[in-house]
Amino acid sequence: MTTSDLVGLRIKTVRRQRGLSQAQLAHPELSDSYVSLIESGKRTPTPAVLELLAQKLDCSLSYLVNGVTAEQMEDIELGLGYARLALENGEVSEARTRFAELLANNNLTGLTRLRQDTEFGLALATEAAGELDEAISILNRLREEELTPERHIEIAIALCRAYRESDKLTEAVEVGERILGGAVRPTWSDLLVELGSTLLAAHLFRGDLLRARQFAAELLNAADLLGTPRSTVAACWNAAVVAHTTGHYDESLSFAERALAVQSETGQPRNLARMRKTFASLYLRIRPGEAEEARQMLLRAEQELAQSSASTVDQARCRLELARAELVLGNPERSVSAARSGADMLPVAARFMEAESHLLLSRAFGALGDGRQAEAELNEVRDWLTPLPDSRRVAATWYAAAETMEQLGDEDASVEAYRRALSCAGL
Structure with missing residues (x-):
């Protein structure tokens, strides 16, 4: 039934409940034929007529329009x-x-x-x-409905992110490119910059570094033109990750520092915690000699994530970064504890992060001198990585696993892992 049909049906139902005829309801302002057309759904009443009918029927305007009081x-x-x-x-x-x-x-x-x-x-x-498949199902169902332009973009952002976290990078890119990849790109807005930043991360994970670098520059230009905190944070945040991946370390920290400073001023606890985690992660990799400072930032981010709407994936990622920091600081037992707690929070769909957690555990057990457990964790790395489609980050993890296998003296497994890394990288 159309909206006009439903409105007409409600008017007819209440009129009959009140014991009124169409002529009685219409008199003196309207004609009974007009009321009949409204009740049959053949005429859509104006807001003024609806308000008049609500008064005459002694019911709320909200009920006539929406079916609820x-x-x-x-x-x-x-x-x-x-x-x-x-x-x-x-x-x-x-x-x-x-x-x-x-x-x-x-x-x-x-x-x-x-x-x-x-x-x-x-x-x-x-x-x-952490139930990514179910979230994707809800978002895809919503995407097929008639939506406002803003809600359409919000759904695309969430769907692109959920696909990315599920290691479905092709689907993640398709969602973003459907809106941003057309011949005529829509005028930039805060929401579109956020969508672009989410899409940028998917390109980066797939290993399309040239596209990621170009797109990062485009998003930064868009954010500068908009001049809003929201677009600045989104653009700088992902530009920092791209710069780090492409070896521009000082630039990476500069972008991340700017994003964190702006985010700190604008609130939004979830994004502030996620940005702090990102900054700490970059800081740990670029300045490992200052790992304690990175660790303190991660501990603070962990508390903030727990008190916000952050996903279990976000919280797990922070725990895994803490495990990495503890390993750099020479605290393998703490590293094991953090990595295990992070792994326990991961949804089954986050296969890549599961592989990362077991790789960290293998290195931590290796540092503790427990070669047997280290090898067992490396077997888990293989099991989680093997079904994943080729991508840059999968190749990097195979390579890191190969290095760890080599350190443990398993040369055959190491050679195979190096081969998988090259294959994932298209070499």
Whole structure:
């Protein structure tokens, strides 16, 4: 049924409940034939006529338009606000429950905008819980609906990110390029820069460094033109990662420092914690002699992530970086503890990060002199990496695993891992 059909049906239902004829409802302002056309869905009443009919029928305008009373609408909006607040505060399970309860409310069925808001919230909460496949399913279902331009981009950002974290890099790129890769690119906005930054990371993970470098420069130019904190953080954040990957280390820290400074001024706890984690990770790799400072930043980021709407993937990534810092600092036992706790938080879909966690564990056990356990962890690395499609980061992890195998004296396994690394890199 169309919106006009539904509005007409509600008017007809309430009129009959009130014991009124069409002529009685119409008199004196309207004609009974006009009321008949409205009730049959053949005419769409103006806002002024709807307000008049609501007064005559002694019901709320909200009910005629949406099928719910003003009180029911207020309850729905309040429930949605509580669900969003729970997600922002890191109460992911509570948020998912609240979003799901709202969607089960029949009163939400005819409220398209609020239902889409609720489904999008559920998708974000599901992603935050680490259930990436389910989040992708919700987002793809939403993407097929008629959406506002802003919501369409927000869904694309979340979907691109979820595909990327699931190591489905081809799908991640397709989502971003569908909006940004056309012959005529839409005018840049904060949301489009964020989408571009998410897409940029997918290009980087796939190993398309030239495209990543060019796109990073384009996003930085767009952010400079917009001059907004949101676009500046998104562009500088990912430009820092690209610069590090391509060997421009001072530039990398400069971009990351700028993004962190701007993010610190604008709030948004989740993104501030994620940016701090990124900065600490880059700092650890570029200045390993100052690993303790990086460790302190990671500990702070860990606390902030736990108190925000950050996903379990974000929190796990921070734990794994802590494990890396502890290893650099010569604390292999702490490294094992951090890596294990990070691995325990990972969803099954995050196969690449599982491989990374076992590689860290192998190196930590090697530092402890436990060769048997180190080898067992390397076997896990093989198991998690083998099904993954070729990409730059998969090649890098095979190479790191080969180095570790060589250090443990397993030359045959090391040669095979080097071969896999070359194959993933297209060599």
